Structures are given as structure tokens and as C-alpha cells.
Amino acid sequence: MSDEAQDQANGAAAAGDAAQGAGGGLQIHPMDQFIVQPLFGDGPVAWYTPTNVTLWMALAIVAVLILMVFGASGRAVVPSRAQSVAELTYGFIRKMVEDVAGKDALAFFPYIMTLFLFILMANFLGLIPMSFTTTSHIAVTAILALAVFLTVTVVGFVKNGAAFLGLFWVSSAPAPLRPVLAIIELISYFVRPVSHSIRLAGNIMAGHAVIKVFAGFAGVLGVGAVLPVAAMTAVYGLEVLVAFIQAYVFTILTCVYLRDALHPSH
């Protein structure tokens, strides 16, 4: 395994060299920004290797710390600006959990808050030029979505027992339609983690790749670079929006799934 990984890493490095060497022509590598590399040296990427993934995830932790711990460390009754933002974030997610998933879902509030803050911070950190966007990787979002899927399924069966299967049996539909609907419901249930993860990774990856493509054009157009730069600015603004919206969407879908688990009746 280590041989293979080493070979691939070498290959990636070689590809980078080739891209730089070609220079003059229209050489755009919009996907190079997503390559996972070791932080130190060119070794193989083993499961424990500190990579750029490690670095940017650690920075996400730092960002969460700054906002939620140091920002709110004043514990002032009249909050400072940072404390206000922390409290706003707290209230925003708490209200979302309460409104969408119900009061009994508040036990999952720290978990949902973790998902939201990690995705939000990773998305925004990824918008820093030259950074690495951890949420653009399907491996990351798939694990997040699978964790939600497993949590929801386990919670659903633990809280409701076999009654959780009522989620797939649409009792309000005409009787002959119910088996058909049950199959559709079952498929849609198992597609959830797929759409949940690809929606996030796809959005983030596409936005970053588009910016990189425009940047490649800007590099070769000379004075005409004004156009791609303007386009990049516009896309960047859109990406700021997307960074927040995708974190929001992921979180609210988690709440919706959780509601299904806690109250499976249609």
C-alpha cells in the first residue's frame, strides 16, 4: 500500500512540475488545488501523515475556538462584538434545531452545531487564496453525511423501535399505492447520504474550480485580463454566499432527517 501511495504522490508532484514547465501555453489545472499533499517532504500519504488536510482542519478548529470560546470569554451581560456573533450563531442553530427537529432534538444540538461550524469554517477558510478546501473532498463530506445517516437511523430505531419503519409506509396514500411508495421512500432514504454529501462537495469544488479557470485565463490574456478578473470577483462573491448557504443547507437537512427519526409518522 505504501509503495502505491508513494508512487501516486510522486506522480502528482511530477504533474505539478510539468504544469510549471509548460509555462507559456494555456495551461490550466483547476483541480490541482484539491491535491492532498504531505506537509513535510514528499513521502507517501499514509492515514496518519500530517497533510494539508490536517493543516486546514486544524485552522478550522482554531477558527471555531476563536469565535465560540475566546469570542464569548467575556461572558458579558452586554456582549462585545465577537460575543454577539458567537451568541447569534448559538441562537441561530439552536432555533433551527428546535423549530425543524423539535424540542426533544436539543440533545443533538452540540452535534449539529459541530457539523455547522466545521463546514462553515472549512468553507470560509477555503475561500482564502492558495488555501486548501477540506469540504471540497467527497471523502470528507461523505463521512459527515454517513455519520448523520447512521445517527438518524440508529436514533430512529432506538426511539421508535419497529414503528420507525412507518416512515416508509405512507398511511395517508391509497392502499394499493402504498407498496410502491414504500419502495420509493426506501430508495430516497438510502439516497439521502449521497445527495447530502455530493451537494456540499460539488458546490464547493465547482466554485473553486471555476475561479481557478478564470485565473488561468487572466494569466495569459495580458491587458484583457480585466474581464476574467471581474468575473472572478463576481464568482468569489457568489462563493462567499455559497460557503454559508451550503453549511446552512447541510445543517438544516440534518435537522429534517433528525425530525424524521424522532417523529416518523407522516
Next chain:
Amino acid sequence: MAVDAPEGAASAPGMPQLDFSTFPNQIFWLVVTIVVIYLILSRVALPRIGAVLAERQGTITNDIAAAEDLKRQAAEAEKAYQKALADARAEAQAIAEQTRAEIKEDLAEATAKADAQIAAKSAESAARIEEIRAGALEAVETVARDTAAELVATLAPAAVDKKSIDAAVTSRLKG
């Protein structure tokens, strides 16, 4: 395999997202990150912010309660003031009434006294008038007796009898 792998990774349109060799690495660090963030949030950040929010809610509730209390106190003070004002007014009225009654009483007393004095004076005057009148009658009788005696002495000196003259005059005066 050693020959194949580089080409797979190096191909330009290949997506690093689908490079499965990096998956264990990403998943490992993701799990670490999520656990760390979860611990930070659930142990430190969320209880703290929740406590601050609860404290603020408590402070606001307390302040509102205190404001309500002060308002109630102000209303009470105003009521007490109004009551004191009404009491003072009533007292003043009572004093005025009392004074008026006293004055009336004094006046009545003085009037009665004056009446009594007047009555006494008039009685005295009446007595004196009576006295004077009696004196006058007596004088009339004396004059009449003397006159009769003179008349008798002049007209019939022989028949001067003082006693019968007096009796006659007296009976005439009474008659």
C-alpha cells in the same frame, strides 16, 4: 502496478477527490477534527454561551420586575399623598366647622346675656315707673285730701271733721 499508478494520478483531468489513496488520511483527520470541535463546543463553548444567554434573560426579567416594583411603589406613594391631602382637607373643614360652631355658641351666649341684662334693666325700670306711679297716686290722694279739707274748711268751718273727709276722699279715689 508501479507503472500504472503514476499515470492514473498524473492525468490532468483526474479529480484529486477520487484519489482513494488519500481517503484514509482525510477520514482520520476529519474524525479527529470533528471530535475536537465537538468536545470544545459541548464542554466549553455551548454551556458558557447558554449560561450567558440565560443570565441575560434573568437580568432582563429581574430588571423588569424591579421596574414593576418601583412603579407600584410610586403608585402607592401617590395614593398615600392623595390620602394625606384628602385627610388634611377634611381636617381643615372639621376645624372650620368647629370654629364656626364655637363662634355661634359664643354669639348665642353673648346674645342671651345681653337679653338677660336688657330684661333686668327693663324690669328695674318698670319697677321704678311703678314706684313713681305709686308715689304720684299717693301725692294725688294727699293733694285731694288737703284740697278737700281746705274746701270743707272754707265752705263749712263748723263741720270740719278730718276723719270723715279722709274716708270720703279715699272712697272717691277708689270708686
